[in-house]
Amino acid sequence: MRGGTAYKTFRVGALVLVVLGLLMPLIWMVAASLKTNVDIYDTSKALFFSPTVDNYKTVLEQANYVTFIINSLWVAFVSTVLSLLLGVPAAYSMSRFSMKRSALVVLMARVIPGVSLLVPWFYVFSNLRLVGGFTVLVLSHMFVSLPLVVYIMMGYFDGLPLELEESAQVDGLTPIGAFRRITLPLSTPGMATAGILAFIFSWNNFMFALVLSGAKTKTLPVAIFDFVGYAAIDWGGLMAAATVVTVPIMVIALLAQKYVVSGLTAGATKG
């Protein structure tokens, strides 16, 4: 019905260009991570080279990246779980009781520039001797993930029919009982969406960890930034480090594609 052969050809061509444009840089990064620095400088070996895993050995063994991977995983995991624990009931209340102003307060966190929070946080937490520890990192990452959870879950609860809870209450459940036994189980897809997105945002977070993490709690994005010192850049090592931080999150996104997309587009079509 729509468009002739000319359009179809154009469409295929355009889509191929889009896919190449999006993926080629990432492929280039991974390719460079498998090259020796001599090969990276040699433009004739742009595409054909003998791969080596030496860069990964450098990154994982000498540069201590295993510790940074564990740090990143731990901070992302704890901040996600805590955000869900605080955010899901809050989103439920805000949705069911139409607490628009309270919701706005939580969502303000998305708008405020993070730097403006870092100075006071740094001051208070260094007085409490918490800077450089995990507690403060987790708290700072929750600043990003809690509003995200509230935003996604409010949309989700808004879409759940009230009748289910009401009939459960008629059958003798308390309101909290109905929330726990009816609403929560029905909300698993929403919580999966919110949880995965919170994890991704925490894993990728750079600015908070740059200021608040210490030698023992450094996360991957900060570790990559530190890789670029004053000396000449070890491009192979840098690309291996960049691959180590991006590939796991891309695999997660690939496996949970449906949830990631629905979370990123939450609220887009509400008008």
Add this chain to the structure above:
Amino acid sequence: MSADALPVTGTSGFSRWANTHRKWLFASPAMAFVVVLIIFPVAWTLYLSLTDAEGSVRSEKEFVGAQNYLDVLADTARFWPAVWRTVQFTGVVLIVEVVLGMAIALLLWRPFRGEKWVRVAILMPLVATPVAVGMMWRLIFDPNIGIANQVLGWFGIPEQPWLAGPNSALWTTMLIDIWQWTPMVVLILLAGLTSLSDEPQEAALIDGASGWQRFRYITLPLMKSTIIVAVLLRGIDALKTFDILYATKGKGGGSYHEVETLNVYAYGLSFDYNEYGTSSTVLILFFLIIIGSMWALTSRRKADY
């Protein structure tokens, strides 16, 4: 439609109390978190912006009233160029990302073979760690060994300094932002397009409307609110862009401050130069700019209905 209408049939005292007060019982932990970690720091920032704090936030500081604001607003060396770069960066990436995002969303709108793979490709830049993305593009745009200049060479275009050039650095970071975040706009707009009903399109097709006419007079007006959501979400993040800029050019937005936006400037004042009074002032002004542009967008949105 309030759930209050239903009587609480609890048993024990605590359960009854919890059920009656569940609204605040559920909401207050999250609210308390936000108030303690956000409202208090913002108030503190506001206070610091009225003092001459520097060196250490613990050191003696004097109340200087609006002096910081007068100084910052008169600062044509760092502040106003940073404002201009922020406006340029946000304006350019928003326009390109929305136009390009709309074009790609339209290409993806109707089902086709291999759709799944295109969607995967679209998701990848979006979830990639911004710092790593910055490093990746540093290699690609390296003036000597980067592939970007080689590709230009194939088309007979002279080599560019990219991130290394005082004039080209900001434009290059815009390219990186566009690569990473156009997919976000595509996803949002595609969600909007998929929710549109087919009928107006088909009626127009029967009436003999061309593809462009159908887009201009049917799809675009119907998509207006979705486009505004996309602009709002992307706009807030684009104004606050930090990771890509700091990862590619480092402290102060490079030696000539070529990519120093307001956020990078404020970060530098706080943590590279410890000028807390000035940095708080810049942050308050920055915050006002963000709120102002959001307000301008949303109030226009309401006026349309």
